[in-house]
Amino acid sequence: MDKVDAIMSIENVTKSFGGIKAVNNVSFHIKKGEIKALIGPNGAGKTTLFNVITKLYSKDEGKVFFLGKDMENYKPYELIGLGISRTFQNIQLIDEMTVIENVMLGYHSKMRANVADAFFHLPKNKKAENEAKEMAFESLKFLKIEDTANKFPHEIPFGYKRLVEMARALCIQPYMLLLDEPAAGLNESETNRLLKTIFRIWEQNVSILLIEHDMNLVMNCSHSIVAMDEGRKIAEGPPSYIQNNEDVLKAYFGK
Template sequence: MRILETKNVTKAFGGLVAVNDVDFHIEEGEIVSLIGPNGAGKTTFFNLITGIYEPTKGEIKFLDQFLKKSKPYEITKLGIGRTFQNIRLFSSMTVLENVMAGQYCRTKADLFSAIFKLPNARKEEDRVMEKSLEILDFLDLKKIKDEIAVSLPYGYQRRVEIARALATEPKLLLLDEPAAGMNTGEKKEMQGIIRKIRDKGFTILVIEHDMKLVMGISDRIVVLDYGNKIAEGLPQEIQHNERVIEAYLGKGGAA
């Protein structure tokens, strides 16, 4: 089943075209990596999918629903969760509280019930905590649930951000450079985490610069360069694609 599809998606900022006429799709259960040199338009493409930007031209369809003019919170409720290139955890909150914050888009209790702790709100609060603890356990974070999230080592902060994204109960998970700033051991762990998440039934779209990680997790790879899609294929196909080599190394490096 095709879970996400874009047709002719373009985003221009004045005279600068950041994403140009991109056709893209991802099937349910896939891990697809979106790669390209710095400035290729990868994060802009993520921001179009998640409603931070509106396309200048083209269509984005998620689970047969067009996302035109949809707000980020509406897209999250539809089932697209994401992390960010720069970690955005709530600085004064614990690991558990950060993950619980992700769950609240799935709550139904109204403000009155929440303020006055009515039975339906208390029941929902219990459900949110139970679900959040389940996610922390899945990502081996339960033992640090009461730690202030931003006080943790960088690799753990990345994992907490992924846990919060999973708490939104996404059908499609977008990971924006999940291994950025990590050492070799942490990258290896992250590779295992991404595979584990997919094996749990999630569909995953990844932006990542670390080619070893990309080649190790991807079912397919899509390559952007200056906002244009220049290649798409299996990891081994992309690895030997002349246009991709040229984009990363320049004509002299590809010779």
């Protein structure tokens, strides 16, 4: 595929842990405005690959490009500045902050107030705080959970926590959103709501890469799927192709 269409290209990425290749020479592209899913049985290397993309792990070989930029040159905390945002499989909300404050953390990188502004609570800090609050509230409203704004994470149901994580990730209006098992722990109606939410995010021109176990969700929402097994990419294509691919079936059901 042409690199120009791609928002992110993963090229020959390999990552080993003590001799075991958790990710073995994997390549694929994510097109602009595409919902791409990464599937595979447990231990297939999805999460490792995800952590390589988000720079929590360093990779052994290969390259990752985002909008033509080699991600090698960026630190994990610089990805958000490029427009890459993410949610976590094990909820990473900060318990001692309210929902809106948690979402405002998502706007951190766009706030221009420096420490002096903060220490003396100068007008610049006030302005930045108000703007962040507004953006955070917009983000909550977009996901229709603005009524939780002043609650603490432990006061809201699990399904809402996932949505708060999404609101936080969307707060800076990223180009690309990485979703790490967004349906894990959700019941059926919550998953349906998630599906609609993912589409509404996609309508905002956000490209999405998601890791997911819930086949129903993956088949219903993604344009293209990459299947992994034992560190390798075993298939790539639209849902209809993946559903009938022999290698994928073998990986999941054996034989």
